[in-house]
Amino acid sequence: MHERWLNERQQEHYYRLAKKKGFRSRASFKLIQIDRRFGIFSEGDAVADLGAAPGGWLQVAGDLVGDKGRVVGVDLRPIKRLGDITTIIGDITEDSTMLALMNELGGKADVVISDMAPDMSGNYSTDHARSVHLCKHALGVCDRILRKNGKLVMKVFMGDMIPMLMEETERRFTEVKRHSPDASRPSSSEMYVIATGFRANVKVKMVEEKEEKARTFTIKGELL
Numbered sequence: 001m002h003e004r005w006l007n008e009r010q011q012e013h014y015y016r017l018a019k020k021k022g023f024r025s026r027a028s029f030k031l032i033q034i035d036r037r038f039g040i041f042s043e044g045d046a047v048a049d050l051g052a053a054p055g056g057w058l059q060v061a062g063d064l065v066g067d068k069g070r071v072v073g074v075d076l077r078p079i080k081r082l083g084d085i086t087t088i089i090g091d092i093t094e095d096s097t098m099l100a101l102m103n104e105l106g107g108k109a110d111v112v113i114s115d116m117a118p119d120m121s122g123n124y125s126t127d128h129a130r131s132v133h134l135c136k137h138a139l140g141v142c143d144r145i146l147r148k149n150g151k152l153v154m155k156v157f158m159g160d161m162i163p164m165l166m167e168e169t170e171r172r173f174t175e176v177k178r179h180s181p182d183a184s185r186p187s188s189s190e191m192y193v194i195a196t197g198f199r200a201n202v203k204v205k206m207v208e209e210k211e212e213k214a215r216t217f218t219i220k221g222e223l224l
């Protein structure tokens, strides 16, 4: 009961603050808090924002990289226009979306941020597995577009596959930390992986991903 009350109070606080500051989502505060603590963005950075709708993180990233920076957002859902920020409607697990992202960035990214979340089933382990699947794709995006020494911030729902995900992340980055910003709901199962010092050009297997994707399609096919 106390936890629910705390949750509601906290969400109400961030909801009001987001309205007051003109942010599109309360999630903006999580990225602000992460940046203050870990120093993610620099002026002039090129940023890829995965799972960017409705645009709260885009607003924060756009502001922090300034006029000389470049921010490109990707989401399954359309994002209402936000100044000169480019947005792509697409599924980041699809090659065509990946290519569109590479085209729009026009070069390497300094930072990849991912707040992607699957449609929630309500089943803890299913939601965890889907979240990890999206994170693996975020790592795949890093392999293709992140510059050496670049940074990654990505959300994941907690569960038993976290050690495997951390291992995959540590293979690519020199420093990897877990973090829960104050703006996350106290009861939330989400956490953020903060990774810096992208090694670039490390040989990584994406085979597993392809197999997983193929399996997903088979299951879908049987159900239809």
Ligand SMILES: C[S@@+](CC[C@H](N)C(=O)[O-])C[C@H]1O[C@@H](n2cnc3c(N)ncnc32)[C@H](O)[C@@H]1O
Pocket: 024, 025, 027, 028, 050, 051, 052, 053, 054, 055, 056, 057, 058, 074, 075, 076, 077, 090, 091, 092, 093, 115, 116, 117, 118, 119, 134
């Ligand atoms: C929590 S919301 C992001 C909120 C955003 N960071 C903000 O501040 O407004 C998660 C988003 O991930 C997107 N998403 C989930 N799977 C995706 C995928 N495969 N490709 C692209 N976007 C995806 C969802 O459509 C959803 O809009």
